[in-house]
Amino acid sequence: MATFSQRVFSGVQPTGNLHLGNYLGAIQRFVELQERYECIYCVVDLHAITVPQKPAELTRQIREVTAAFLAAGIDPRRHIVFNQSQVSAHAELAWVFNCVARMGWLNRMTQFKEKAGKDRENASVGLFTYPDLMAADILVYRATHVPVGDDQKQHLELTRDIAQKFNNDYRESIEANGFGEAYFPLPEALIQGPARRVMSLRDGSRKMSKSDPSDYSRINLTDSADAIAQKVRKAKTDPLPLPSEEAGLADRPEADNLVGIYAALAGRTKAEVLAEFGGAQFSAFKSALVDLSVARLGPIGAEMRRLMADEAYIDSVLVDGANRARAIAEQTMKDVKDILGFIRAR
Numbered sequence: 001m002a003t004f005s006q007r008v009f010s011g012v013q014p015t016g017n018l019h020l021g022n023y024l025g026a027i028q029r030f031v032e033l034q035e036r037y038e039c040i041y042c043v044v045d046l047h048a049i050t051v052p053q054k055p056a057e058l059t060r061q062i063r064e065v066t067a068a069f070l071a072a073g074i075d076p077r078r079h080i081v082f083n084q085s086q087v088s089a090h091a092e093l094a095w096v097f098n099c100v101a102r103m104g105w106l107n108r109m110t111q112f113k114e115k116a117g118k119d120r121e122n123a124s125v126g127l128f129t130y131p132d133l134m135a136a137d138i139l140v141y142r143a144t145h146v147p148v149g150d151d152q153k154q155h156l157e158l159t160r161d162i163a164q165k166f167n168n169d170y171r172e173s174i175e176a177n178g179f180g181e182a183y184f185p186l187p188e189a190l191i192q193g194p195a196r197r198v199m200s201l202r203d204g205s206r207k208m209s210k211s212d213p214s215d216y217s218r219i220n221l222t223d224s225a226d227a228i229a230q231k232v233r234k235a236k237t238d239p240l241p242l243p244s245e246e247a248g249l250a251d252r253p254e255a256d257n258l259v260g261i262y263a264a265l266a267g268r269t270k271a272e273v274l275a276e277f278g279g280a281q282f283s284a285f286k287s288a289l290v291d292l293s294v295a296r297l298g299p300i301g302a303e304m305r306r307l308m309a310d311e312a313y314i315d316s317v318l319v320d321g322a323n324r325a326r327a328i329a330e331q332t333m334k335d336v337k338d339i340l341g342f343i344r345a346r
């Protein structure tokens with residue numbers, strides 16, 4: 001078995017309204033992992049243009065996601081923070097993967113079906129091949145671990161399929177070029193914790209999402225304390241008190257969601273939260289959830305606002321991160337070109 005050094009990669013799209021789901025499912029995990037791994041965190045702007053974007057808004061949103069990374073506690077000196085479009089190897093490797101992945105594989109991707117909706121003919125080709133670019137993002141760093149929310153599980157499985165097929169198809173060349181029996185690792189999705197899929201505050205059967213037209217469906221990372229309090233108080237619930245055990249959350253999606261959010265913000269398990277709040281009415285639980293949410297998210301929002309006022313600093317973090325990312329990614333592209341049999345300058 002080939003061995004790979006342990007490296008984390010993940011990305012967030014600069015598509016507006018960064019919310020509690022992005023934070024608990026992804027960014028909070030990014031912060032935890034930087035104590036144990038070498039980490040590369042990317043603002044995936046090439047992914048963002050798979051659907052229409054306004055250029056000036058996109059620029060602001062790239063800075064906003066970067067500010068969220070930093071405000072949440074990611075250290076851009078010890079790790080790498082950058083935006084995808086500054087490292088052209090992502091797009092280059094994505095082309096190679098367009099030629100490795102099969103149409104049938106991409107046809108099965110549920111995110112494309114959801115985002116393209118009924119107007120499939122009018123969706124961009126980029127939206128269809130999005131998972132190949134995501135595989136390139138991860139594998140251009142030969143990353144071994146990818147922290148994501150539950151909604152990205154299928155794309156991660158596709159990334160593994162692409163890595164496996166590349167390793168199989170080019171096995172002889174990989175060995176002949178001295179890379180052992182496999183060039184790419186099969187990266188592992190890290191989908192853990194009580195908030196793997198944070199649901200809408202208005203509908204416990206829908207994912208909390210940036211594009212939901214109702215702002216009351218989500219808590220944005222830049223929401224004021226008042227806005228957070230209002231949204232939590234108005235969150236949909238059911239008439240029963242909270243159960244004392246986790247099994248009692250079955251068939252109660254809204255209750256399950258709020259307990260999961262509380263647990264993730266408090267760094268506890270759902271069982272521990274229910275041991276404290278079991279039997280309580282939602283009004284009491286929601287008050288505690290407001291206090292916890294404001295205590296945890298308030299400082300992040302304030303720091304994001306402070307950082308957003310210093311564009312030069314944010315841009316310098318991205319340029320420095322891109323320079324360091326590029327050094328790794330360009331080496332991968334050299335190796336891949338040798339494996340494919342392309343001629344390159346030496």
Ligand code: AQP
Nearest residue numbers: 012013021022025026148149196197198208209210211
């Ligand atoms: N509701 C969620 N619960 C847990 N994790 C979530 N993530 C997104 N929504 C939830 C995770 O956040 C990371 C970054 O997501 P993204 O920027 O790639 O965008 P997305 O998944 O497309 O986000 P949205 O809000 O769902 O956007 P729209 O509305 O455009 O579809 C990923 O790790 C993701 O799993």
